[in-house]
Amino acid sequence: MTILIVGATGTLGRQVARHAIDEGHKVRCLVRNLKKAAFLKEWGAELVRGDLCREETLPPALEGVTAVIDAATARPTDSLSIKKVDWEGKVALLNAAKAANVGQFIFLSILNAEMYPEVPLMEIKRCTELFLAESGLNYTILRLAGFMQGLIGQYGIPILEGQPVWVTGESSPIAYMDTQDIAKFVIRALSVEETKNKAFPIVGTRAWSAEEIIGVCERLSGKDAKITRMPIGLLRAVRSSLRFFQWSWNVADRLAFTEVIASGKPLDASMDEVYQVFALDVSETTTLEGYLQEYFNRIMKKLKELDYQKTKGKGKKPKRSPFKNVNNQ
Numbered sequence: 001m002t003i004l005i006v007g008a009t010g011t012l013g014r015q016v017a018r019h020a021i022d023e024g025h026k027v028r029c030l031v032r033n034l035k036k037a038a039f040l041k042e043w044g045a046e047l048v049r050g051d052l053c054r055e056e057t058l059p060p061a062l063e064g065v066t067a068v069i070d071a072a073t074a075r076p077t078d079s080l081s082i083k084k085v086d087w088e089g090k091v092a093l094l095n096a097a098k099a100a101n102v103g104q105f106i107f108l109s110i111l112n113a114e115m116y117p118e119v120p121l122m123e124i125k126r127c128t129e130l131f132l133a134e135s136g137l138n139y140t141i142l143r144l145a146g147f148m149q150g151l152i153g154q155y156g157i158p159i160l161e162g163q164p165v166w167v168t169g170e171s172s173p174i175a176y177m178d179t180q181d182i183a184k185f186v187i188r189a190l191s192v193e194e195t196k197n198k199a200f201p202i203v204g205t206r207a208w209s210a211e212e213i214i215g216v217c218e219r220l221s222g223k224d225a226k227i228t229r230m231p232i233g234l235l236r237a238v239r240s241s242l243r244f245f246q247w248s249w250n251v252a253d254r255l256a257f258t259e260v261i262a263s264g265k266p267l268d269a270s271m272d273e274v275y276q277v278f279a280l281d282v283s284e285t286t287t288l289e290g291y292l293q294e295y296f297n298r299i300m301k302k303l304k305e306l307d308y309q310k311t312k313g314k315g316k317k318p319k320r321s322p323f324k325n326v327n328n329q
């Protein structure tokens, strides 16, 4: 089976590529920057230069491909808008996949997208799901919540560095999942017939509020968090002012996501049936506490090593923060 992965340099895409290669699949990755994607080649993937927003690059990448896994999304820092990448680019990819007679298309969506038509990325995900379902392609849609990898930058590092941790008024609990566990579901979908032409939630073992996550980080790091509450009204004002400038549209569209987080509605779903269909075992899924525990253990070990080196090295202080070196994104 030859799989084309789009978005393989991303947080989730790289785990999908790694797992697909480990499972013995032939993996091709459509990438915008060959240099940035060199690690994928080292793992054994074939690299094809392309861009969702350059339609002509898609048919050559799809030649001889059995299945497409789409893990791409507009980068907040990119000049290309969410509409250009996540809508127009995806429509082009789906049309090209149909023309290339691809056997299966796996799309990574967001849980509860239909509940937030005012949030651009949510509305685009809902529309893409519909477009895919009506495309005539065999498909599997996986609806994700948050990634545990994002928690390190959001809570872990600021708490360790004594920096403020930002929290919106009422924060919705989110069932975060480790991207390595999500990757197992993605690759399993390629071989389990019952996943064809269906959508499934893929979420972590339980939903956590921001306050609960901060509590876990405080306990594991032995430090108190400096919590700064951001009123949702202020975020809305910042967002509308950012919409004013085209270069900051992506940031504004991302900020719209705070509506989801501040809604108070949990981003969570039952996974009992999903584990059965995918024949995976919930006891093997990383818990949020387990994930953070591993992160802080490695940090503490690193700090001890640095302290030892400092004592040995005439008290020279490390110039860079040690915390960023050990997160496993």
Ligand SMILES: NC(=O)c1ccc[n+]([C@@H]2O[C@H](COP(=O)([O-])OP(=O)(O)OC[C@H]3O[C@@H](n4cnc5c(N)ncnc54)[C@H](OP(=O)(O)O)[C@@H]3O)[C@@H](O)[C@H]2O)c1
Residues within 6 Å of the ligand: 006, 007, 008, 009, 010, 011, 012, 013, 030, 031, 032, 033, 036, 050, 051, 052, 053, 070, 071, 072, 073, 074, 075, 080, 085, 089, 108, 109, 110, 111, 144, 145, 146, 147, 150
């Ligand atoms: N992050 C979350 O918490 C979360 C939650 C729910 C669902 N999801 C969904 O999960 C999927 C993966 O998200 P992620 O956070 O792993 O993404 P990410 O880390 O932001 O990576 C985005 C990927 O898309 C690629 N990309 C961007 N624009 C492109 C273009 N024009 N043409 C081709 N490739 C392009 C990027 O390539 P470059 O390296 O070249 O920029 C990168 O590989 C997305 O569908 C996302 O909506 C994410």
